[in-house]
Amino acid sequence: MNAKEHKTWTIGAILNWTGQYFRDKGVATPRLDAEVLLSHILGRDRLYLYLNYDQPLEPAELAAFREAVKQRALRVPVAYITGHKEFMGLDFIVTSDVLVPRPDTEVLVEAALARLAGVSAPVILDLGVGSGAIIVSLLHRLKAATGVGVDISPGALKVAAANAQKHGVAARLALKQGDLFAPVAGRTFHAIVSNPPYIPDGDLAGLEPEVRHEPRTALAGGADGLDFYRRIVAGAPGHLNEGGFLAVEVGRGQAAAVAGLAAMSGLGVEAVIRDYAGIERVVIMRRDR
Numbered sequence: 054m055n056a057k058e059h060k061t062w063t064i065g066a067i068l069n070w071t072g073q074y075f076r077d078k079g080v081a082t083p084r085l086d087a088e089v090l091l092s093h094i095l096g097r098d099r100l101y102l103y104l105n106y107d108q109p110l111e112p113a114e115l116a117a118f119r120e121a122v123k124q125r126a127l128r129v130p131v132a133y134i135t136g137h138k139e140f141m142g143l144d145f146i147v148t149s150d151v152l153v154p155r156p157d158t159e160v161l162v163e164a165a166l167a168r169l170a171g172v173s174a175p176v177i178l179d180l181g182v183g184s185g186a187i188i189v190s191l192l193h194r195l196k197a198a199t200g201v202g203v204d205i206s207p208g209a210l211k212v213a214a215a216n217a218q219k220h221g222v223a224a225r226l227a228l229k230q231g232d233l234f235a236p237v238a239g240r241t242f243h244a245i246v247s248n249p250p251y252i253p254d255g256d257l258a259g260l261e262p263e264v265r266h267e268p269r270t271a272l273a274g275g276a277d278g279l280d281f282y283r284r285i286v287a288g289a290p291g292h293l294n295e296g297g298f299l300a301v302e303v304g305r306g307q308a309a310a311v312a313g314l315a316a317m318s319g320l321g322v323e324a325v326i327r328d329y330a331g332i333e334r335v336v337i338m339r340r341d342r
């Protein structure tokens with residue numbers, strides 16, 4: 054992006070340049086990321102870029118875009134640069150205090166929705182609420198539901214609160230800081246949902262550069278990645294209503310081990326659900342009536 058090379062940078066020229074630059078930096082979706090960032094800076098959708106290919110950028114727009122490109126080249130996730138990520142058709146506020154919501158996690162939300170549709174006023178617990186992606190989506194769809202979201206990170210809870218407000222569910226969601234079940238001692242729920250940290254500690258260093266920008270507390274799951282499942286599955290029976298269920302997202306290859314934990318804690322494994330890539334992604338465990 055050297056001004057001497059181009060007298061004026063048009064939308065088309067800068068997208069071509071940036072796409073190539075990101076490709077050279079190893080970005081997985083270079084052109085798409087260039088478009089998303091430019092749309093964000095211009096406050097327009099991506100279609101606008103294509104319809105206005107020859108429009109020159111204002112100096113202020115160029116400066117802001119240059120800053121965004123610099124960050125993306127350092128492999129900062131796009132969502133941290135734009136401050137937004139779409140999940141379950143809703144626009145979530147995202148900061149570097151939270152994991153960027155993943156499409157795979159929609160499988161967990163859909164599974165919980167299917168099971169809660171017939172419950173008149175479900176009460177739901179989300180352990181490791183992060184941005185609020187799971188519980189906010191559930192409460193947004195289930196108008197009579199109420200929920201509790203727990204997180205160890207005060208920064209994450211602020212983001213969850215902003216998202217609950219944005220999507221009109223704040224009055225039905227209590228957010229609590231603490232360690233897993235500690236803030237809900239003595240309470241029971243129709244459903245417990247969780248996408249806990251599940252990366253084996255030894256795998257963290259080898260992750261994609263983008264993931265290493267995400268909070269370690271959102272990722273690290275102990276030596277074998279299963280530390281949180283051990284605690285969640287052991288604690289769930291005491292926090293589920295009779296007939297209630299626990300739905301957890303799991304990492305690749307972890308479903309069988311998590312199902313094994315269920316047997317030990319007296320929960321029945323109701324289903325193991327695959328994600329869009331065919332990977333076993335969600336384990337549903339139920340407490341008997």
Ligand SMILES: C[S@@+](CC[C@H](N)C(=O)[O-])C[C@H]1O[C@@H](n2cnc3c(N)ncnc32)[C@H](O)[C@@H]1O
Pocket residue numbers: 151152153154155158180181182183184185186187203204205206209231232233248249250251270271272
């Ligand atoms: C993988 S992220 C999931 C965030 C969000 N639920 C989602 O699916 O996008 C895990 C979350 O668990 C939180 N966490 C880590 N340790 C915790 C603990 N001991 N108790 C409660 N939350 C914890 C992290 O701060 C992080 O927000």
